[in-house]
Structures are given as C-alpha cells and as structure tokens.
Amino acid sequence: MMHTLNRLKADAACMMRDEQGPRMEALLQIEDLRVAFDGVPTLRGINLTLARGESLGMVGESGCGKSVTWLAALGLLTQRAKVTGSVRLTGEELLHAPASRLDKVRGGQIAMIFQDPASALNPVHRVGDQIIEALRLHRDMDHRTAQAEARRLLDQVGIPDAARRLGAYPHEFSGGQNQRVMIAMALAGQPDILIADEPTTALDVTIQAQILELLRQIQRETGMALVLISHDLGVVSEICERVMVLYGGHIVEEVPADRLFDQPAHPYTRGLLAALPSLDGPRQRLLAIPGVVPNAAAFPLGCPFAPRCNRRIGRCDEWAIELASLDGDIRHRAACLHVTSEARAGEVVAA
C-alpha cells in the first residue's frame, strides 16, 4: 500500500517535471554571439533561444549573418574568425568547447545541411559510405547494421531503389536527390536540431517544393527542432512557426510566422515584403529597397538600416539598436526606434 503510494508520488513528480522541466529550459540558447573576421564584425550580438521541436526561420540578404550564426555556434568557422558570446545546448557551453566534444555535438545533436548539395557531398566517396560514416560516428553501429540503417534512411528521404543507390556516387544523382542524401546523412545522427542553410537555393522550383515538404514531414516524424535559413520569405513563413529577420549582423525583427505578412513592424521587413512580386493584379514594376547594405568599414553608429530607411528620423543615427515587444506581445519584437517609442507611449498610457 505504502509502496503504491510512493509510486504514485514518483509518477506525479515525473509528470510535473515532464510538464515543466524541458519547457522551462531552452534546448539551445545563444547569447550576445558576435563574430569578427580579421577584426571586421559580421555578427553584432545575436540572442536567440530554440525550444525542442520548434521550427525557426531566419531570413535576410547575403552577408546578414544568418549562416554565420550557426557556423559559429558549431565552431565551423576558420581560425580567422573571432567568436565571442555564449552558445548553450541544454545548458552546456559550446563556444570554444574541446574538439572531441564538438565532434559529438556536430551531427549527433545539431546537424546541418547546406546550400549546394552537389558540392557538399564528397565526390570520391559513395553516398552509402558517407551516410554510414555518420552512423558509425554517432550511433556506434557495426558495418552491417549501419548499411541496413543507411538503406532505411535513403528510403525515408524518398530515394527510390535505395539498396542499389547506396553504391552510387554523388555525381550520379540529381541536385534534388543529392539534397535528399544530405538530409538522410543529417538524420543519421538522430539530431535534436537540424539547421538547413538555404537548402533549396540551388534547386529547381518544383524540386524546392519537394525538399521543403520532405523537411516538414521529417520534422513531424522525428520531433527535432528545425532552423530554416533562407532569403525566401514565402518559404520560411510556410514551414516555420517563428521567423527572425536579420540585417547587418543584428536581429531586427522576430515575429510569429502567421503575422509576418499581416503585421510586419520593422521598415526592413516591410521593405522585403513590398519587394515580393504579386501573383494577381496588374503587372507592375518590382519594388526594391533603395541603397545597399553598408559595408563594415562605414557601418552606421546607430540603427544599421537607417541610411536606407524611409522612416528615418534624426535620433536613428545614434540609437543603440534593441528589440522591443509590440503591443506587449513578447512573441513579436522589432528593433526599431518607432516601435520602441510606441511601446513606451503605450506604457505611459497604460500607467
């Protein structure tokens, strides 16, 4: 009787932990991540948290830091890059962790797939061997088990005739198939997080849709968190729950995907949305954001977007950029002086 009671207590405690524990603690937490190449800053203080099973989109134009964030987090940048800040995976600091530890994290807990699948696979090794390599590194399988698992993985990512294709080389696959192989290789280590760095940029439009669907389906099946890096707003808003917009090494807006198109807050996000061609209505000239991303040598002191912004006011040039919530909703934040002052005004009114 007593025994049963104890069991019940233990179960209850367990349930409590299940309900609170993992949710309270972020799977991955990045704080003030900064990267500089040869003294030139590229990433200027990124803060983000990623929860288990979540899907996060990161958008921005080339050089805004969306890929560098993750390469830095995994220690994949060259020696020339100076990385500071903190990247914690379930509480464990990854930045400057020993190589042996990082090798376990890479592929085992955080996997990454890249932009051009044809060149991200080693041309002289059979795809089967490349998948098996990952399996043996992270799942401690003997060769035969690994071979069977590799076949299952290829099957899972939708490569027909998987058993035979294991023996083929990357050049014998199409671009879309190579990206499927990359995804299979990423899944091999059963990671908690999959970083997809512009996974469809190098592919045909029809293949793009298939690969995105595959990513979504695999995320559903495995429950891993997905970070989708892209410059395609449509793709990101469709796949992800949460979207971060980056500009000049800063996060300038963080928004639930379903509000991205309806309520963009940052002038840069609005500019990106305005630049999208519309499918219906009369044909019109495409809108572009005037100006170019400032280069590192002449980087603005205040808001990095100020020189191109149509809502620029005097104070923008000396304002230390920070994210502020919109309408008190912590899920939607933007780093714009106007948003900050509106929030302040709101507080005043509320008070």
Place this chain on the structure above:
Amino acid sequence: MARFILVRFARAFLTIGVVVTFAFVVLRASGDPALALLSPETPAEAVEAFRKAWGLDAPLWVQYVKYLFAVVHGDLGQSMRDGRAAIAVVAERIPVTLMLTAPALILNLMIGIPAGIYAALKRDSLADRMVMMVAVVGFTVPSFVLGLLFILAFAVELPWFPSGGAGTWHHVVLPVITLGLGGAAVLARFSRSAMLEVLGQPYIRAASAKGVPWASVVAGHALPNAAIAVLTIVGFMVGNLIAGTVLVESVYSWPGLGSLLVVSVASRDLAVVQCILLVVAAAMITTNLTIDLLYGMLDPRLRQLHFGRR
C-alpha cells in the same frame, strides 16, 4: 573501356611517329655527321666512303623511308662511333640513369608531398612560410647551379663525397640529392595548392558538420581529392625518370643516358640519338597512359566518363 584503350594506343603510336620524324629531320638538317665524327684532316675520298657506307649520300626521303622500314622491323640502326647496335648502346645506360632517378623520385615523394600537405594544413603560419620559402628556392635555382654548389660544398670544401663519376654509393649521394630537392620543391608547391583548393570545398565543411574528427576529415575526405591533382605532376616526374637528368649527369659526369645523349648529339651519332628519343617518348607515353588509368581509380566521375557506367 576497350575503346578508350584503343584510342589511347592509336594516339601513342601517332606521337611516337611524330617524334621519330622530327628527330630524323632536325638531326640531318643541323649538320653533317661525317664532318662531325671524322677529324678535319680526313681525306675527301675517305669522307665520301664514310657517307656511302652509312647511306648518307642518298636523298633525304630515301634515307627516311629506309629508316622507318628498319624501325618497324625492330632495327634501330648502329652507332657510328663504335658500330654496335644503337639499342644496345642505349639499353646499357638506362639502368645507370635509373640508379639516380629512382632514389631521387622516392626523395621527391617523401619530402615534397608531406611538406606540401603540412604547409596547407598550417596555412599562413610560420611553418607554412618556411616550407614555401625553401620550396621557392629549390624550385627556381636550376639543377646545374645546385649541383655545382653541392660539389663546391661537399666535395671540395668538405671532401665527403666525390665530385663526379660512378662506382660506389658515394658517387650516388650528391646527384640524387640535387635531383631530389628540385623535384621535392615542385611537388611541395603543387601539393600545397591542391590541398588548399580541396580544403576550401563545401564537402570539407559538411564533413566537419557531420562530426567527423579533423584528422579523419583530412585523411579520409581531403587527401583522396587532392591526390587527383598531385597525380598529374607525379606522372610527369615518373615520365622524366629516364630523360630528365641530362644536366645533372653532365655536372656529375655520371655515365647515364643523359651523358650519352649529349655525346651522341655532339658527334651526330644519328642512330643513337634517335634511339634515345624513341625510348624517352615511349616512356613518357606509357606513364601518361598509366596515369590516365589511375585517374579513373581515384575519381569516380572520370571512371564513368572513360569506361561508361560501372
């Protein structure tokens, strides 16, 4: 596969034909062997008799057709200097030259490739700069200058080794090092750039992102790809095993094929020069063919190109 090899063989024979013809024409156009070989006081009738005996009085095209006919039947002619079969004169020199070039090649590979890979892995470090500096020196200083310097240092100032000649292993050391250093420098530069090129490829970062330890990334992913480019230059060096030592052999008075070539050209010993060129061309072509087949082994993309689907 069969077609690939057939085409390569046809091309090989064509190349040899061109070499033979070229050597034949140039040698005869550049001077009279009778005057080169016989002393200036030789009476005119004797010179005429010499010409007749060696068939040099016939028109050039007749000589050429006769020569080709003989070559096809395996007869490469006789040396004008001692009357022996040219092929025999050449054949006895080949092992003598290989005695220098084979150890030199091993030295090339053993120093050049590791040095290049090391420099690439430690790019821009002090070690990299040092290796490349030494390589540039080894690469730019001509082998005969290097040879003379070595003689000055290790035969004259420090009488450790003989300054020339053949016979004991002591004679081999200086020429082998001279040949070895120059080749190693070339290989080091080549291996470094091949390795740097490969290390910059996306699949290297992808392998790291997969959790492959760096040592295995280098050994398993980078080296097999870099080897494809390095093979080209190694192939060239192997092809040079027989012919590439003319200067060094002269400097060290090494009685190999290179010395024979110099002497035979000077004395217009036509059959011997032609025979040497034929042997060298054949060696080069054989090496190239082998290298092409090796490319296929190293690079699956070429395998498919040459041999159809696996």
